[in-house]
Amino acid sequence: MAIAPGRLAQQVPSNQDVSIGFDHDMDEASVGARFAVSPRTTGSLLWPSRRQLIYRHQPFKPDTDYRVSLVAGYRDAAGNVNSFNHGWTFRTESAPELAGSSPGAGEQNVDPATTLSLSFTRAMDLRSLAGAVSVSPSVRFSLRPDPGDNRRVLLAPQTLLDPQTVYSVTVTRDAVDLDGNPIRAGSVRDFATGLPRPLRHWVAFLADQAPSSASGPAGIWMVDGNRLPRQLANLDASAFSWSLDGTRLLVHTRAGPWLDVAIGGNVTQLPFEASWAAFLGPDKGYVFLSAGRLQRLNAAGDVVPVDDGVGEAAVAPNGERIAYTVAGREGDEIRGYEVDLRSRYRMQAEAGAVSSLAWSPDGARIAYQVATSDPSRRQLRVRELSGAGGVTTVRSGDLTSVAWQADSRHLIVGASVDSPSGPAARAFRLTLTDNSTRPLAWDEALPAGNLVDVESPVPSPDGHQVAFVGSGPASTGSQLWVVNVDGTGLVPLTSFDAAGFPYSVRAPAWTVS
The missing domain is CATH 2.60.40.3710 (Immunoglobulin-like)
Structure with a gap:
């Protein structure tokens, strides 16, 4: 006779079946009538074969001695009666704590x-x-x-x-x-x-309800490597950006107003209307763009004009300089503005429209796109702001976004390239020494393969990872993904869940540290 749990067994799982194996066919009714487990528990007898009995039961009590008995008088299939009493004990596992x-x-x-x-x-x-x-x-x-x-x-x-x-x-x-x-x-x-602290190594993003939902936008959320999203601000936002110290958000609501949102604190509506705005350095206020007019709202509440005819702008990492574009007859001009000195100056003139201004983290360079006659061959150019102040064309392609890696020597760009299955949106890690008009190629892309399309790639503050909005066969809707800068470690940070996270994702932005 083979038995389980074994005689005097300890720490037996409370849901483990009791089983007896016989060496020949048995009379099931006679065996069942003489089988017992004490203390009694609710269960039923199963016979997978005429040689095996299984007692499947409600969980046994933890930390309890149980005895299994098979009383003499049961018969085998041929009618032979067994005259021996069989029994053994075991002890169940301890209760969890x-x-x-x-x-x-x-x-x-x-x-x-x-x-x-x-x-x-x-x-x-x-x-x-x-x-x-x-x-x-x-x-x-x-x-x-x-x-x-x-x-x-x-x-x-x-x-x-x-x-x-x-x-x-x-x-x-x-x-x-x-x-x-x-x-x-x-x-x-x-x-x-305790008191609110700067958020470190999180990715914030805008979340939207699925198109079939009537609930509308879900606000600003954030997630880290634990892949457990949480809501950062319950606001109907169309755009947001971080303050330099990571303690506040500048939020553009769909209704129009701009809000200064302290993390874990107060929300302040700002006294301007604008299509774009950003924080300046500590105690320097804000810069905003409205109908082509670039202006500054200083800490005293005064509005200071910067320039007119402005297309787009970007604030330097220290919050003390602004770069912006102004359209000219032959192309766009990039201008600079010193916040404390209230002075402006020309940085670069280009023969085409300029977009995607991006300061390097060390403030020594500006990267940007320049449009050409072929939309699929936009130029990625970098202007040095020190020394001889030269301009380099890094690469060309159907560019969609430009961002710097933390070392200020590499760029992370989004672009559409031809793949074996057709056009595909991907990220690319480029070095300043490329210095070539060679178009971007499929075999250079991040991530490799056809798993997911890439939108809005943004490098982490430590330079090790790239977060992006991904969609495709490996993603339900637009979700947040992350990949190492060498192309390894592709994982989703958010996943669509009708009960827990019924949202799509856009506009990712890492916390500042």
């Missing part, structure tokens, strides 16, 4: 952007945790197992936590492990948040 949490119990000055986690002694059933875990004051959150430890569960608040607030995380005995065992005892863990 909450082993730890992050933030820890009583922890103070917690970052309001933190992701909460609960660690258990065994892997838990997420469906039960959804009803057993709560946060007070009330916070909407999503649950996900830690991919590196199946005993750890991540709780991602769907908004930033309130600063300087005491929170309680409660786990009730409705939580069960994967074997169906309830936790040994309920638990409450308290922690207190």
